Amino acid sequence: MLDLHHIFTMQKKALFFLLALCALGWGFTSIPAVFAGIAVGACFGTYNFWILVRRMDKFDRSISEGKKTVSLGSALRFGSGIAAVAIAITLPQYFHLISTVIGLMIPYGFLFIGVLVASVRNK
Incomplete structure (x- = not known):
């Protein structure tokens, strides 16, 4: 199974490719707000995943040292999602709300x- 750092590295590469596609869609289509919303949502979603990876490292360290476990940062990730949606609601002429939510996912x-590809490769 892949570890979280390897998965996060693959996600960063995929994010840069997605952002390039969003930039092309934003510049050359008649629906730039949709592509801008996807880009903003994907950036905030990747930030949420980075928070999860960092918190999982702290969680693993605290378990191995026998210390009390810490939170996994759900409130911070939830707040980040709210911030992305707030941007889309505040600036609807630039960011499409539904595409921002899709970008978060x-x-x-x-x-x-990535998990499906890794499981197919391991068979």
Whole structure:
């Protein structure tokens, strides 16, 4: 099974490719707000996944040292999602709300696809 750092590295590469596609869509289509919303949502979603990776490291260290476990940062990730949606609601002429929410879920889709690919390769 892949560790979280390897998955996060793969997600960063996929995010840069997605952002390039969003930049092209933003510049050359008639629906730039949709592509801008996807880009903002994907950035905040990747930030949420980075927080999760960092907190899982702290969690693993505290378990191995026998210390009391710490929170996994759910409130911080939830607040980040609210911030992304607040940006889309505040600036609807630049960011599409639904595409921002979809963009927030893209890193988890990348995670699912990465796990599927890794399990197919290991068979």
